[in-house]
Amino acid sequence: MPASTDSSARKRAKRTRARDLGIHIGVYPRGRFNAITDVPGVRVGHSTLISGDVAAEPGGGPVRTGVTAIFPHRGNIYTHRVIGSGHVLNGAGELAGLTQLMEWGLIETPILLTNTLAVGTCSEAVMRWMVERNPRLGTEQDVIIPLVGECDDSWLNDIRGRHIHHAHVFEALDTARGGSVAEGSVGGGTGMITCDFKAGIGTSSRKLPVGEGGYVVGALVMSNFGRREDLRVDGVPVGRALSPEFATGSFHDRESLYGSIIVVIATNAPLLAQQLTRVCKRAALGVGRVGSYAAHGSGEIILGFSxxxxxxxxxxxxxxxxxxxxxxxxxxLYRATIEVTEEAIINALCAGRTMTGRAGHVVPGMPLERVRSLVRDSRRLPELQRS
Structure with missing residues (x-):
């Protein structure tokens, strides 16, 4: 099954971003693209799969999934590694390769994000991709353990059909670019849901003042967690206000499907692995600000690199x-990390359009004008005051 091109995915996912709604999270200025790619050298690519009959039998569709690839720099990540680390807030999820990363403190492969049952396929594909480009890998030099993070998209996607193939992984790797990053229902985020609204991939960045180093901090999330009533946007409990408007629908069946999130933090600040571990812990605070309580069945996994x-x-x-x-x-850097994580999740929600998927499940896009009004009016409406 062919994947959508990145350009068509951008058009499909485009709605607006948090800043366009007048939502300004935190105190630091954003980077040029307000994306993880504002960290010099970082590149992102997507492969997006959207097709099929929503009434198809399991294994035959519909397909609502994909792959997102992140490269830490423009060169060969195998021959020139970066310092990295991670943090697991709740471990009902997977980021393959994290064990070695925490032991060595080095990232030596691209970072891939996808659905739960495609982790093995993505690992195999990126190994093949890297072996072809590094003839000494596995002979004169070390083998690799790819970094592949997952979230469960089975509410919308026919995950049993295993629709992601090596070609889709290669597309995400080969199309990785700097500049603006497509958000929402693209790449690994295609079938993802956050607080019962359509979400997926989101990104944001901050540039610190010169007096604080002038460093850039960026986040990219694959967001797939939470309950609508817990959703907060810049501290405003908009989920509580919106819940009565979405009282009907199919989400009463999702009580056990709290979901997960993978957060990738990048910076050009010169950090050691232990320092990056501490930075990753602060990203968890950004996830909590949006409404996560890290439920029993949820995986909040954070990876960071310098x-x-x-x-x-x-x-x-x-x-x-x-x-x-x-x-x-x-x-x-701690403060900026919290800001970019929070805004990246909100950007994923802002970009997510209403989607119909497996078994006719419908996930609505977050109503942007209502959110704009709720945030704008929050200070004068006692029942919506920030806390």
Missing amino acids: TANLIPRQPKGMTFKIEALLDQRIDA
Whole structure:
């Protein structure tokens, strides 16, 4: 089954973003594209699969899924690795390769995001892709364990059909670019839901003032968690206000499907692996601000990396010098990380259009004008005051 092109996915997913609704989360200025790609060198690609009859038998469709690929820099990530780390808030999910990442503190493959049953396919495909480009991999040099994160899109997608193939992974890898990033129902986020509204991929960035280092922090999320009544937008409990308007529908069947989220944090600040672990923990605070309580069946998994130090696979000599930020100067990065994570999730919701999927399930897009009004009026309406 052919995947949608990235350009068509952009057109389909385009609605607006949080900033266009007058929602300004946090205090730091955003980057040029307000995306993870504002961190120099970071690239993102998608492969989007949307097709099929919503009434088809399991295994035959409909298809509402995809793959998203993130490259930490423009060069060869196998030969020039970056420092990375992660954090698991609740582990009812998977990010394959995280065990080695936490042990070594190095990222040496692209990062892939997809649905739960496609993790193996994506791992196999990225290994094939990297072996073809690195002839010494697995012979004269080390093997790899790809980083592949997942969320469950089975409410909308025929996940049993295993519709993602190597060609779709290659498309996401080969089309990865800098600049603006398509959001919502694209790539790995195609079938994802957040707080009972259509969501998926979202991204945001912040540029710190020169006095705080001038560093850039970006986030990309594959967002698929939560209940509508818990949704908050910039502190405003809009989910509580919107719930009566969505009292009917198919979501009463989703009581056990709280969902998950994968967060990827990137920065050009020179951080050590332990410092990145601490940054990743702050991203969890951003997820909580939107309304997550990290339910029993949910997977909140965060991965972070710094592009400041490229670690050669075969350095010359016994040592290799790297630059590191002083711990006493890291607070601004913590604050920016919370901001970009929160806004990336809201951007995913803003971009998500109403979608009909498996078994005729309908997931509405978040009503943007209602959200705009609720946020605007929050300070003068006691029942919606921020807390």
